[in-house]
Amino acid sequence: MGARGPVDLLQDGDLADFAARFRDWLTESAADVAPLLDGHSDYDVRVDNARALRRLLCEHGWGLAGWPEEAGGLGGSILHRSVVTEELFRAGWSGPTVFEHLEIIAPTLVRFAAPEFVEAVVPSFLDGSRSWSQGFSEPEAGSDLASLRTRAVRDGDDFVVNGAKIWTTWSKWAHWCLALVRTGSAEERHRGLTMIAIDLSSPGVEVRPIRQANGTDELAQVHFTDVRVPAAQLVGEVGRGWNVALYLLARERGTLSWLRHCAFRQWLTSGTELMGADSDRQLGSVVLQLAGVRAAAARLLSRAADGTELGPEAAFNKLLMTRTEQSLYDLLREVDGMRIALPGDSPEEVLQQQEYLFSRIVTIYGGSQQMQLITVARHILGLHDG
Amino acid sequence: MADASLRPAEYVGFRDAAAAILGRHSGAGALDAFGFTDVYADGADDLRPAYAFLEAQGSCCVTTPALGLLALAGFRDERLPADGGPPLFGVPLGRASLVAVPGMGPGDRVVVDRPGTGLVSVEDPVAARRTPPEPVADDYLTVLDLDSAGLRPLVPEAEAEALREGIAVRTQLGAAAELLGLTDRLLEDAAGYARQRQQFGRTLSSYQAMQHLLAWAATERHQLACLFDIAVARSAGEPVDPQLARAVKAMAGRVFHAVAQTAIQVTGAISFTWEYSLNRVHQRGLALDQVAGSSADLVAAIGRQARTERVVPELFTLTDGAAGA
Numbered sequence: 001m002g003a004r005g006p007v008d009l010l011q012d013g014d015l016a017d018f019a020a021r022f023r024d025w026l027t028e029s030a031a032d033v034a035p036l037l038d039g040h041s042d043y044d045v046r047v048d049n050a051r052a053l054r055r056l057l058c059e060h061g062w063g064l065a066g067w068p069e070e071a072g073g074l075g076g077s078i079l080h081r082s083v084v085t086e087e088l089f090r091a092g093w094s095g096p097t098v099f100e101h102l103e104i105i106a107p108t109l110v111r112f113a114a115p116e117f118v119e120a121v122v123p124s125f126l127d128g129s130r131s132w133s134q135g136f137s138e139p140e141a142g143s144d145l146a147s148l149r150t151r152a153v154r155d156g157d158d159f160v161v162n163g164a165k166i167w168t169t170w171s172k173w174a175h176w177c178l179a180l181v182r183t184g185s186a187e188e189r190h191r192g193l194t195m196i197a198i199d200l201s202s203p204g205v206e207v208r209p210i211r212q213a214n215g216t217d218e219l220a221q222v223h224f225t226d227v228r229v230p231a232a233q234l235v236g237e238v239g240r241g242w243n244v245a246l247y248l249l250a251r252e253r254g255t256l257s258w259l260r261h262c263a264f265r266q267w268l269t270s271g272t273e274l275m276g277a278d279s280d281r282q283l284g285s286v287v288l289q290l291a292g293v294r295a296a297a298a299r300l301l302s303r304a305a306d307g308t309e310l311g312p313e314a315a316f317n318k319l320l321m322t323r324t325e326q327s328l329y330d331l332l333r334e335v336d337g338m339r340i341a342l343p344g345d346s347p348e349e350v351l352q353q354q355e356y357l358f359s360r361i362v363t364i365y366g367g368s369q370q371m372q373l374i375t376v377a378r379h380i381l382g383l384h385d386g
Numbered sequence: 387m388a389d390a391s392l393r394p395a396e397y398v399g400f401r402d403a404a405a406a407i408l409g410r411h412s413g414a415g416a417l418d419a420f421g422f423t424d425v426y427a428d429g430a431d432d433l434r435p436a437y438a439f440l441e442a443q444g445s446c447c448v449t450t451p452a453l454g455l456l457a458l459a460g461f462r463d464e465r466l467p468a469d470g471g472p473p474l475f476g477v478p479l480g481r482a483s484l485v486a487v488p489g490m491g492p493g494d495r496v497v498v499d500r501p502g503t504g505l506v507s508v509e510d511p512v513a514a515r516r517t518p519p520e521p522v523a524d525d526y527l528t529v530l531d532l533d534s535a536g537l538r539p540l541v542p543e544a545e546a547e548a549l550r551e552g553i554a555v556r557t558q559l560g561a562a563a564e565l566l567g568l569t570d571r572l573l574e575d576a577a578g579y580a581r582q583r584q585q586f587g588r589t590l591s592s593y594q595a596m597q598h599l600l601a602w603a604a605t606e607r608h609q610l611a612c613l614f615d616i617a618v619a620r621s622a623g624e625p626v627d628p629q630l631a632r633a634v635k636a637m638a639g640r641v642f643h644a645v646a647q648t649a650i651q652v653t654g655a656i657s658f659t660w661e662y663s664l665n666r667v668h669q670r671g672l673a674l675d676q677v678a679g680s681s682a683d684l685v686a687a688i689g690r691q692a693r694t695e696r697v698v699p700e701l702f703t704l705t706d707g708a709a710g711a
Binding site for chain 1: 392577580581591592594596597598600601602604605608609610612613615616633636637640682684685686687688689690692693696697698699700701702703704705706
């Protein structure tokens with residue numbers, strides 16, 4: 001007997017039943033699913049697998065569970081999506097690569113973009129045929145995002161965009177870029193910003209991948225020269241881009257921590273085979289940190305599922321998530337530094353070195369650790385200058 | 387804490403009600419005013435109010451025997467003399483012969499667990515009391531040395547085995563509740579001090595170095611509150627997984643020490659004086675970390691289990707409603 005589809009399960013409204021049915025489906029579909037879960041040292045292969053997995057999940061409805069109907073989904077909440085994520089990691093998934101942005105960008109589009117645009121672009125994001133990048137940082141605007149210079153000028157039904165974005169993760173593979181641009185004056189700072197979706201196949205767009213210290217080229221610099229962008233692709237109102245950015249960043253700092261902690265658990269579990277009794281205390285410490293990330297992420301998911309706007313508390317999740325990732329890789333380096341410093345050419349060792357090096361900079365992306373601490377200090381503890 | 391709205395509303399209601407009582411009462415009077423005996427009485431399934439009381443007790447740094455009562459929730463034994471009050475549990479410490487009794491007063495009866503023997507009552511708890519060096523900053527925990535104490539069997543080993551897990555879980559979560567309350571107290575006092583204390587013509591809180599210290603402390607405290615709330619919510623419906631209770635207690639001890647260090651650093655030399663409130667809160671937390679497994683021992687045990695079983699515990703799942711705050 002085949003597993004019931006997700007539509008019936010969402011009607012049941014029971015998350016445990018939903019999870020059990022998805023596990024059944026994974027078991028029944030192992031021949032198709034398993035090859036798409038494996039890690040690979042060639043990042044292009046991993047991206048191809050991630051696309052194929054999204055397609056397969058959507059064909060069977062699982063990739064649509066938890067997404068609103070207006071976005072091509074089946075209804076349900078972020079808890080359904082998070083259950084799917086965790087079950088995939090339990091089944092040995094190496095991770096979503098470019099679709100890590102799904103939980104960050106798609107909810108932002110649903111929340112702020114015009115319904116017609118959501119209907120036009122989100123279903124192809126869900127099914128893996130299109131992927132997105134986010135264009136926030138610029139060569140002269142990192143943590144001080146409000147100083148960005150990429151400009152969009154209204155011209156009839158379009159905006160004309162000129163400027164450059166940097167550190168735009170996964171742009172090399174992306175079809176769209178959700179870009180924060182300046183439509184007001186520089187003096188207006190964050191009040192003069194607007195969020196807009198740019199088709200990266202538009203004339204005037206140039207994507208230059210950046211080869212990273214870990215050998216991959218997930219990051220890129222994206223140049224815009226007189227790029228015409230229909231006003232229908234605005235995400236939120238003109239001049240209100242800062243609010244959209246805060247919403248998105250709360251997702252990047254908060255809900256992403258659920259996905260990432262699933263990966264941490266998998267890495268730590270496989271790392272235990274290298275450890276001896278002398279690692280027990282350090283291992284226990286990382287296990288405990290992981291429990292903290294998991295608990296804080298679960299609380300945030302619960303609030304998001306209830307429709308609560310995520311606020312500055314998402315900074316807690318980012319701080320806990322990134323500290324744990326660094327502690328985890330500190331431990332793996334200490335128990336077998338050779339594997340990380342001088343890996344062989346097996347996919348496992350290459351991946352581990354890539355992930356180790358990436359773990360060194362996780363306290364930078366999505367708002368640096370220092371910015372998160374300031375957010376907690378000012379907006380939660382009420383500590384102010386002066 | 388400013389994030390109270392992030393925590394389960396019903397639990398916060400219990401805690402705030404307890405805090406209001408503990409602002410006026412201590413000891414048995416506070417327990418009576420809260421109706422604590424109704425909470426832990428035989429047949430009471432929902433112990434959330436008891437944990438909320440203990441968290442409030444920590445934040446107010448008040449002494450009652452609540453933790454010793456909670457450990458033996460539901461325990462009734464006709465072999466105890468009928469004229470005494472409910473017994474307090476002597477909580478294991480790191481050394482086999484020592485137990486700690488929270489909030490013990492004259493005449494209180496004490497029950498301890500002696501693996502291999504079962505549950506036993508201590509015939510004369512006052513005589514078994516280990517004398518602490520004077521002066522004492524906080525007398526919340528009374529340490530008994532059982533080597534020289536008369537012990538009377540109550541529950542034989544075969545029956546005690548069935549009670550042991552529940553006692554351990556309630557003790558660990560109860561101690562964690564108190565440690566969370568103590569942590570909140572330290573963090574609030576330190577942040578309050580930083581907002582008022584001026585150096586070089588500015589408040590301490592305006593310095594980024596101070597902001598970062600306190601923000602890390604708040605982050606530590608946040609993860610503890612999240613994990614603790616999940617365990618307490620679980621306790622209302624079903625037995626709590628001992629691995630979850632162990633993790634909560636371990637985290638509570640570690641977070642307490644981290645936040646205490648921050649509070650000391652922020653408050654400066656005054657924190658090293660005997661009479662400043664931080665001293666008593668700090669010493670109470672130091673002592674509570676030692677009961678029912680110190681954070682150091684529990685962390686090592688967690689690591690040992692993960693290594694030997696090659697399983698990193700999940701502790702809870704989204705599907706059992708654990709995410710619901």
